[in-house]
Amino acid sequence: MRLRYVIFIILIILFADQGLKIWIKTNMLYQDEKFILGRWFRLYFIENAGMAYGWKLGNSEWAKMALTLFRLGAVIFGSWYLVKIVKQNYHKGFIICAALIYAGALGNLIDSLFYGMIFDKGMVYNAATDSYFGYDGLAKATGKGYSSFLHGHVVDMLYFPIIENKILPDWIPVWGGKPFTFFQAIFNIADASISTGVITILLFQKRFFKHRNEEETTTTVETDSETGDDAQVM
Numbered sequence: 001m002r003l004r005y006v007i008f009i010i011l012i013i014l015f016a017d018q019g020l021k022i023w024i025k026t027n028m029l030y031q032d033e034k035f036i037l038g039r040w041f042r043l044y045f046i047e048n049a050g051m052a053y054g055w056k057l058g059n060s061e062w063a064k065m066a067l068t069l070f071r072l073g074a075v076i077f078g079s080w081y082l083v084k085i086v087k088q089n090y091h092k093g094f095i096i097c098a099a100l101i102y103a104g105a106l107g108n109l110i111d112s113l114f115y116g117m118i119f120d121k122g123m124v125y126n127a128a129t130d131s132y133f134g135y136d137g138l139a140k141a142t143g144k145g146y147s148s149f150l151h152g153h154v155v156d157m158l159y160f161p162i163i164e165n166k167i168l169p170d171w172i173p174v175w176g177g178k179p180f181t182f183f184q185a186i187f188n189i190a191d192a193s194i195s196t197g198v199i200t201i202l203l204f205q206k207r208f209f210k211h212r213n214e215e216e217t218t219t220t221v222e223t224d225s226e227t228g229d230d231a232q233v234m
Contacts, residue, residue: 039161
């Protein structure tokens with residue numbers, strides 16, 4: 001698979017991810033909700049100071065900066081790794097999955113690096129309560145940011161509550177009698193791209209790496225054979 005095709009895949013995901021994020025950020029109020037397909041597919045605007053699907057290293061500004069720097073390191077490593085696997089002719093499916101993961105990481109990194117400087121409104125950290133607060137009104141790309149470099153928040157909006165607020169039977173331990181929503185995560189295209197790449201690699205890893213093992217075995221056999229022939233001549 002050629003590198004230009006990999007770059008094309010990454011650019012498609014980036015444009016889709018950033019385009020939707022910017023539209024959501026500038027056209028929806030924080031925690032605003034729009035129904036797309038019934039009640040089970042919605043756009044629900046939140047911002048995320050942590051990782052994919054709302055996971056966090058902590059609430060502090062230092063934790064936020066550490067996460068952004070980790071993302072930056074992962075993208076730098078990913079750039080080198082993508083070029084490597086393309087040059088070494090890895091399985092096409094594996095290269096595509098790696099490109100999906102890379103594109104997702106880069107998409108969220110852009111939010112973390114620059115959104116705090118570009119948009120005038122965003123979540124703000126309060127040290128006294130060790131938590132982040134939302135904001136009122138529509139955000140605008142004014143260049144007068146709500147935060148600084150490395151401190152932007154990732155925009156999330158995709159929400160699929162397939163089963164919502166159903167009361168669980170009382171006989172279920174711990175959660176019995178409590179409301180239950182199936183798939184409460186709110187995420188974005190970048191998160192979905194990362195998840196798709198990782199899950200696909202896990203499901204098809206034997207197929208992806210089978211030909212690599214066969215190539216390595218063939219190379220080893222040929223090398224041993226050449227060595228044996230040289231030894232016989234000597």
